[in-house]
Amino acid sequence: MICESRGSIDxxxxxxxxxxxxxxxSCSSGAAWRPVMAHWPNRFRCVTTSLLGYGGTAERRTSGNADIAHESEIIEAVIRRAGGPVHLVGHSFGGLAALAVALRRRVPLLSVTIAEAPAMEILREAGEMRHYEAFRTMSATYSDAFKRGKTNAIARMIDFYGGAGTFAAWPQRVRDYAIETTPANLLDWESAYGFRLTPTLLATVAVPTLVLWGKDSHPAVTRANNMLGHYIPDAVCATMAGAAHFMIATHPQPFADLVAHHIGQSSLAAAAAR
Structure with missing residues (x-):
């Protein structure tokens, strides 16, 4: 645990x-990475954390003050504690936060992996309104349902990502945690919509980047991540066969293999440049 004046960080x-x-x-903690880490026995020093409002990481955002910079700051604190430079890997909203860290350039990174990031603002910037509105419709419907007292409103968001019935198929304890952390997740969406992404901004990413998504993911998610890979200089794009959004749980081995390969290639390129 990292103890700061604004609260703890896992x-x-x-x-x-x-x-x-x-x-x-979102709706998760560092423990979500255990299936992936199990395929790296003594290969990497793995440092895990949790986003704001999850696990042991204290919330420091409020509605109207949910800038993604708050997430960047806690990840940067973790990287400093780890003693960087590091290879940074983020899934879902964690992937969007990892991108924000890469853009800020305040900590040393060797590589970045962005998996299934909700990068809807690049869709809006590029005029991909059909896909952008898919995000907007889902998040607005979900938020409105929660405000009306639907305690399991977050199921709409989970099923958007994983397909109909995904939430219902989760173990009860996992569903309960998602319901419990719904307020934090709504702040995550506020953060994501407030994170303006443009081709010009993405062109400033200066670290080897892997962008990956599941072949069975929602078309809006697929398109958003495809565009990240297109605009980030020299980014490597990968599509994971048979996987959808929750790939680190459903397909941990191919995920682990892709990330390990990216880390290896990034290390080789850095050594050659020295």
Missing amino acids: YHETGTGPTVVLVPG
Whole structure:
């Protein structure tokens, strides 16, 4: 745990080797990475954390003050504690937060992996309104249902990402945690919509980047991540066969293999440049 004046930040590390900082998505904590880490026995020093409002990481956002910079700051604190430079890996909203860290350039990064990021603002910027509105309709319907007292309103968001019936198929404890952390997730969406992404901004990413998404993911998510890969200089794009949004739980081995390969290639390129 990292203790700061604005609250605690989850921090846990295990293993030896190059340092990989793993940032989970919404409704989750650093424990979500265990299936992936199980495929890296003693290959990497794995550092996990949780986003604001999840796990042991204290919330520091409020509605109207949910700038994604708040997420960047906690990830940067984790990287400093880890003693960077590091390979940064983020899934879902954690992937969007990892992108924000790469754009800020306040901590040393060796590579970045962005998986299934809700990067809807690049869709709006590019005029991809059909896909952008898919995000908007889902999040507005979900938020309105929660305000009307629907305690399981978050199921709409989960099923948007994973397909109809995904939420119902989750274990009860996982559903309960998603319901419990709904207020934090609504702030996540506010953060994402407030994070303006443009081709010009993405062109400033100066670290080897892997962007990946599931072949069975929602078309809006697929398109948003495809555009990230297009506009980030020299980004490597990968589509994971048979996987949808929750790939780190459903397809941990191919995910682990893709990330390990990216880290290896990034390390080789850095060594050649020295």
